[in-house]
Amino acid sequence: MKQILLSLILIICISKVNAQKVLDEIVAVVGNDVVLLSDVESQLTQYKDIYSTKTAFARCLVVDQLMQKKLLLNRAKVDSLKITDEQIETELNRRMEFFVQQYGSEDAIEKYYHKTMRQLKDDFRDEVKSQLLEEQEQNKVVSDIDPTPEEIKKYYNAIPADSLPYYNTEFEIGQILIFPEPSKQDNEDVINKLIKIRADILSGKASFATEAILYSADDGSAVKGGDLGMQRSDNFVPEFAAAALALRKDSISMPIKTKYGYHIIQMIERKGDMIHVRHILIRPTISLNSLDRTKLTLDSLKSEISKGKKDSLFSAFAYKYSEDENTKNRGGMMVDMKTNSSHIPVDELDAVTFEGIDKLKIGGISAPAFYKSKLDGKEGYRLLYLKSKNAPHKANLKDDYPKIKQLAQDDKKAKALDNWIKKYVPLTYIRINENYKSCKNLEKWQAVSNASKGN
Numbered sequence: 001m002k003q004i005l006l007s008l009i010l011i012i013c014i015s016k017v018n019a020q021k022v023l024d025e026i027v028a029v030v031g032n033d034v035v036l037l038s039d040v041e042s043q044l045t046q047y048k049d050i051y052s053t054k055t056a057f058a059r060c061l062v063v064d065q066l067m068q069k070k071l072l073l074n075r076a077k078v079d080s081l082k083i084t085d086e087q088i089e090t091e092l093n094r095r096m097e098f099f100v101q102q103y104g105s106e107d108a109i110e111k112y113y114h115k116t117m118r119q120l121k122d123d124f125r126d127e128v129k130s131q132l133l134e135e136q137e138q139n140k141v142v143s144d145i146d147p148t149p150e151e152i153k154k155y156y157n158a159i160p161a162d163s164l165p166y167y168n169t170e171f172e173i174g175q176i177l178i179f180p181e182p183s184k185q186d187n188e189d190v191i192n193k194l195i196k197i198r199a200d201i202l203s204g205k206a207s208f209a210t211e212a213i214l215y216s217a218d219d220g221s222a223v224k225g226g227d228l229g230m231q232r233s234d235n236f237v238p239e240f241a242a243a244a245l246a247l248r249k250d251s252i253s254m255p256i257k258t259k260y261g262y263h264i265i266q267m268i269e270r271k272g273d274m275i276h277v278r279h280i281l282i283r284p285t286i287s288l289n290s291l292d293r294t295k296l297t298l299d300s301l302k303s304e305i306s307k308g309k310k311d312s313l314f315s316a317f318a319y320k321y322s323e324d325e326n327t328k329n330r331g332g333m334m335v336d337m338k339t340n341s342s343h344i345p346v347d348e349l350d351a352v353t354f355e356g357i358d359k360l361k362i363g364g365i366s367a368p369a370f371y372k373s374k375l376d377g378k379e380g381y382r383l384l385y386l387k388s389k390n391a392p393h394k395a396n397l398k399d400d401y402p403k404i405k406q407l408a409q410d411d412k413k414a415k416a417l418d419n420w421i422k423k424y425v426p427l428t429y430i431r432i433n434e435n436y437k438s439c440k441n442l443e444k445w446q447a448v449s450n451a452s453k454g455n
Contacts, residue, residue, distance in 0.1 A: 028067050028445070029431035031074035035066045060439030063432075067445055069134050071421060074428060076137040083132045085234055091128055092121045097326070098337045100374045110220035117220060118228060118235050141420045142413040147405065155408035156397055165395040167403070170343040172387035173357055174314055174332035176301060177324040177371060179380035180294040182284035190262045190284045194255040197280060198264050201252060208252070208266050211280055217261060217377065218281040226266075226278035233273050240265070244277050260376055286379055291370075295381045297321075298368035302383055310363055314385050323380070332385065343390065343403075353384065360386040418444075 028035040043062045096117060103109045106117050113120060147155070197215065200206040209225025216222035233241040240263060243256040247267035255262045261283035269276040301321065305313040318332025327334055334353075336344045346354065356366050366384040373379075395404060422444055430445055437446060 025433070026431075027063055027433045027436060028070075029429065030067050030070035031077075031428050033070040033073055035063065035070060039066055060436065060441050063436055063439065064441050064445075067442075068417070068421060069131075071424060071428060072134040072137045073130055075424060076133040079137065079140075081133055081136050083129050083136070087132060088125060088129050089234070091132060092124065095124075095128075096121065097375055105374050107219040116228060118231055122231055122235055138417065142416050145409065145413050145416055147408045147412050151412070152401070152405050152408045153397065155411060156395075156404050165400075165403070165407075166392070167345075167390065167395060167400065168392050169346040170390045171346065171349065171357060172342050172389075173334045173344065173349075173353065174318060174385035174387060175324065175327055175334060175382050176298065176314070176318045176322045176332055176385075177327075177380060177382040178294050178298060178321060179323050179373075179378050180286050180290035182286055183290065186284040186287065187262075190282050191255045194262055194264050194280065194282055198252050198254070208278060208280070212278065215282060216280045217283050218279070221279065224278075226280050227268075228277055228279065230269070230271075230274055230276040233275050240279075241275075244275050245270075247277075283377065291379065291381070295368045298381050298383050302365050302368070305365060305385075310365070310385070311387065314365070324382075333387070341403075341406075343388075356384045357386045360384070362386060362389060 025037045026034050027037055040062050197211050201208050212222050212226030216226055221228050237258045239258045243253045244265050249267055253265045261281050263279045263281050265277050265279045267277055301317050315331030318328050322328040333342045335342050336348050356369055364386050368381040371380050371382045
């Protein structure tokens, strides 16, 4: 998962550069798929600091990795593996949440790339589908691999002392996050406001674009008069898509509710499942009284947790009360989205979370702190729980057994995958560009490539 996520980061970071490339060339062919020079250049970005004096080595390494991915994809197709639209959408949402954390807001991402979040998701949909197929095929090969304690110890002892990993300060942090629900009156106020906006547009008193600029809470589309461009209907949440597909050209929906708030939608054009719409989004304003009640609820939860076994009570209350879907099913524990580990390096924490746990002792729980979601702007309160803190240190079996186990497992999986590759490359059409025939790590592919060439 880490490799797939990193690939997406690189794709986005160099998207503007790649768009300017006029010429490309084929570096390798694996089955019906090709590795392009632009793919190699994109992936090389992550190695420029590590292998700054060994560019040729890094290039060979990247070609090998990309060919492995193509072979996994090829076998996934042969095995008729399936990825659902729901799986793709879930993974796209997860990754977009990661980028929101990195850039600070959806608006910042959209301004930088000059595209809406939905357009960005559409750009990466096919790429994500391929990556999920690759992952599914790889899981068939390595999912059951688990090193024994003896293998873990042997792996650790084989690492030279001066090559042991160095771990920065790391935290295990839990949270219970609650967003107050808008009152019935709050919802009615928004609905009535949208009904009036709709009436003004239909009567000609106002234009849709102007009203979107003035009132829409969707910053990315508001500056474009609410225009979302031509997109597949399944890019949108079900309620929005259903309402849009029911519209005739130029008609405007009544207010509809989604998890983002309330919308009115205007149909501009439809071609099958492709729709071109614009919308105005307004979110109910949460009253101060509602926020205060949420704060008091969390105060009560903190008091109850402090009376008993904190780990088990915090976990149970997080599962029962927290509204953060990413953490509640893990007992409220946050994870490093790059590694999926609950031990989060200090430099991976956002400033607000770090400030919230910085003064806590191990086992301490913060006072309820105001929280505003970067993803959709919802406001609420949360408790933070500092479960553990590790000081900077070199890896050792006592303090870092789970990490060393993971390293040993990754090593064992890599060897299993290498054996799998040797098994299937003879059954797959392979071609390698002459410029890469000198790469030592590509010899397992070249033997097949040469054999294919002779046939």
